[in-house]
Amino acid sequence: MIIIHRGGTTFMRVTHGLPLARKTTLGIGGPAAVFADLEDLADFPEFVALTKSYPGAPTCLGAGSNALVADAGCSSPVLRMNTRGVRVVGEAADGRTLVEVQAGHPLTDLVDTTIGHGLIGMEMLAGIPGTVGATPVQNVGAYGQEISDTLVEVTAWDWVLRRHVTLDAAVCGLGHRTSVFKGSSRWTLLTVVFALRKSALSAPVTYRVVAERLDVPIGGRAPSAEVAQAVLAVRRSKGMVLGCSGAESRTVGSVFFSPELTAAQAGQLEGEGASLNCFPDDSIRVSASWLMRRSGFALGSPLAEGVRVSYLHHTLVADEGATAAGFTEAIGVVVQRVLEQTGIRLTPEIDFLGDWPQEGDTSEPADSVVLDRA
Ligand SMILES: Cc1cc2nc3c(=O)[nH]c(=O)nc-3n(C[C@H](O)[C@H](O)[C@H](O)COP(=O)(O)OP(=O)(O)OC[C@H]3O[C@@H](n4cnc5c(N)ncnc54)[C@H](O)[C@@H]3O)c2cc1C
Known part of the structure; x- marks a missing residue:
C-alpha cells in the first residue's frame, strides 16, 4: 500500500x-x-x-x-x-432547508441526522445501506419516498469534460431506480444537495405495512423518528437491514427492478393477490420478490454454486464459494423461471462493475442472462 x-x-x-x-x-x-x-x-x-x-x-x-x-x-x-460531512447551506425559495452532504457520507447517518434536526424527507429511507453519493445513481427509494423528492443538485467531476460540474436535479434523469448516472462512469459525484422541510411529523405514510405498525391510517403522519423505527422494523423482518440477519447478510437488497406492468397485467396480478405499488412516474409495479414467490422459488432454495434464495425474503444471497459468474448464473435462473411462469421479464437493478467477459468469450456461463452492463 x-x-x-x-x-x-x-x-x-x-x-x-x-x-x-x-x-x-x-x-x-x-x-x-x-x-x-x-x-x-x-x-x-x-x-x-x-x-x-x-x-x-x-x-x-x-x-x-x-x-x-x-x-x-x-x-x-x-x-x-469515504468523505464525510453534512451542513446546512441555506434556504430554498419554498422555505425548505438546503443541506449539502459529502458523497461518502453514510445514508443511514444522514437519515438520523436530519430527523434529529427536525427535518423530514428522508425518514422512509431508514435502514438503506450505502453512501449518499450513490443515492442519485439509482434514485434510491423505499416505502413511498425517493431521492428525487428532495434532490436539488449534485456537484460532480465529469470525466469527459475533465472538470467540475454542477447538475440540477432536473437534468439528472431521475426515474424508477435510475438516472443519467446509472450504468455510466462519466461522472463521479462529490457532493449532493437536498431540500428538506422542517416538521415534527413525517411525510404521509403511504405503505400499508408501515401504517399498520404505527397504527395510523394510510396517508396519516406520525413523529418522524417513530416512522423511521417502524420502517426499520419492517425491513428487519425481511432481512433488508445489513447486519441484522447473520447468514443472510451477503446481499444487495433487491437484485431486480420492480417491473412496470400494463393495465391488463396489473389487473391479473392483483386478482392473484399481488400487492401493487404506484410510483411517482405514474408507473404501476410489482416487486420482483413477489414474482419470485409466485414462480415457485422456495425460501432458501439453491440457485447456483454459493448463491441461493434468502431464508427471509425472496431475494438472492451469497454463501461460501459464491463467484460473480455463479451470481450471474443465479440471476439467469430466476429471470428464466419468472418469465416462463408469469410472462414478465425481470431486469437486474444491481450494478455490474469491473472487467466482465466480452460477448463471445467462452468463460461466461452459457445460460447466463444478457446483462445491462455499461
Ligand atoms: C440490505 C440492503 C437493502 C437495500 N435496500 C434498498 C432500498 O430499499 N432501496 C434502494 O433504492 N436500494 C436499496 N439497496 C441498494 C443499495 O443500498 C443502494 O443502491 C445504495 O444507494 C448503494 O450505495 P453504495 O454506496 O453501497 O453504492 P455502491 O454499491 O458502492 O455503488 C452503486 C453504484 O453507484 C455508483 N457510485 C457509487 N458512489 C458514486 C459516486 N460518488 N459517484 C458516482 N457513482 C457512484 C457505483 O459506481 C455503482 O454503479 C439495498 C441494499 C442492501 C444491501
Missing part, C-alpha cells in the same frame, strides 16, 4: 491488487489494479492526476451495497468515496 502524506496528514491511501470482494456487501469480486480511498474532497485532484496513467474512466465505489464486481476484478482505477 502507498500512503500519500500532506503536511503529516494521511489524505489518500492507494493500494494495488486489493480484492474488491472485501469492499462489497456480496463479498464477491477480483482485485482492483489500483484502489484509492478518498477521505477528504480537497484531495480529489490527486486522484484525477493518478488516473492519467490509465485508459478510460475510473470506477467509483461507495459502500458496495448495490455492486457485483467481476471475478477478474477491475483494471481501471477504483475510487472509494
Whole structure:
C-alpha cells in the first residue's frame, strides 16, 4: 500500500491488487489494479492526476451495497468515496432547508441526522445501506419516498469534460431506480444537495405495512423518528437491514427492478393477490420478490454454486464459494423461471462493475442472462 502524506496528514491511501470482494456487501469480486480511498474532497485532484496513467474512466465505489464486481476484478482505477460531512447551506425559495452532504457520507447517518434536526424527507429511507453519493445513481427509494423528492443538485467531476460540474436535479434523469448516472462512469459525484422541510411529523405514510405498525391510517403522519423505527422494523423482518440477519447478510437488497406492468397485467396480478405499488412516474409495479414467490422459488432454495434464495425474503444471497459468474448464473435462473411462469421479464437493478467477459468469450456461463452492463 502507498500512503500519500500532506503536511503529516494521511489524505489518500492507494493500494494495488486489493480484492474488491472485501469492499462489497456480496463479498464477491477480483482485485482492483489500483484502489484509492478518498477521505477528504480537497484531495480529489490527486486522484484525477493518478488516473492519467490509465485508459478510460475510473470506477467509483461507495459502500458496495448495490455492486457485483467481476471475478477478474477491475483494471481501471477504483475510487472509494469515504468523505464525510453534512451542513446546512441555506434556504430554498419554498422555505425548505438546503443541506449539502459529502458523497461518502453514510445514508443511514444522514437519515438520523436530519430527523434529529427536525427535518423530514428522508425518514422512509431508514435502514438503506450505502453512501449518499450513490443515492442519485439509482434514485434510491423505499416505502413511498425517493431521492428525487428532495434532490436539488449534485456537484460532480465529469470525466469527459475533465472538470467540475454542477447538475440540477432536473437534468439528472431521475426515474424508477435510475438516472443519467446509472450504468455510466462519466461522472463521479462529490457532493449532493437536498431540500428538506422542517416538521415534527413525517411525510404521509403511504405503505400499508408501515401504517399498520404505527397504527395510523394510510396517508396519516406520525413523529418522524417513530416512522423511521417502524420502517426499520419492517425491513428487519425481511432481512433488508445489513447486519441484522447473520447468514443472510451477503446481499444487495433487491437484485431486480420492480417491473412496470400494463393495465391488463396489473389487473391479473392483483386478482392473484399481488400487492401493487404506484410510483411517482405514474408507473404501476410489482416487486420482483413477489414474482419470485409466485414462480415457485422456495425460501432458501439453491440457485447456483454459493448463491441461493434468502431464508427471509425472496431475494438472492451469497454463501461460501459464491463467484460473480455463479451470481450471474443465479440471476439467469430466476429471470428464466419468472418469465416462463408469469410472462414478465425481470431486469437486474444491481450494478455490474469491473472487467466482465466480452460477448463471445467462452468463460461466461452459457445460460447466463444478457446483462445491462455499461
Ligand atoms: C440490505 C440492503 C437493502 C437495500 N435496500 C434498498 C432500498 O430499499 N432501496 C434502494 O433504492 N436500494 C436499496 N439497496 C441498494 C443499495 O443500498 C443502494 O443502491 C445504495 O444507494 C448503494 O450505495 P453504495 O454506496 O453501497 O453504492 P455502491 O454499491 O458502492 O455503488 C452503486 C453504484 O453507484 C455508483 N457510485 C457509487 N458512489 C458514486 C459516486 N460518488 N459517484 C458516482 N457513482 C457512484 C457505483 O459506481 C455503482 O454503479 C439495498 C441494499 C442492501 C444491501
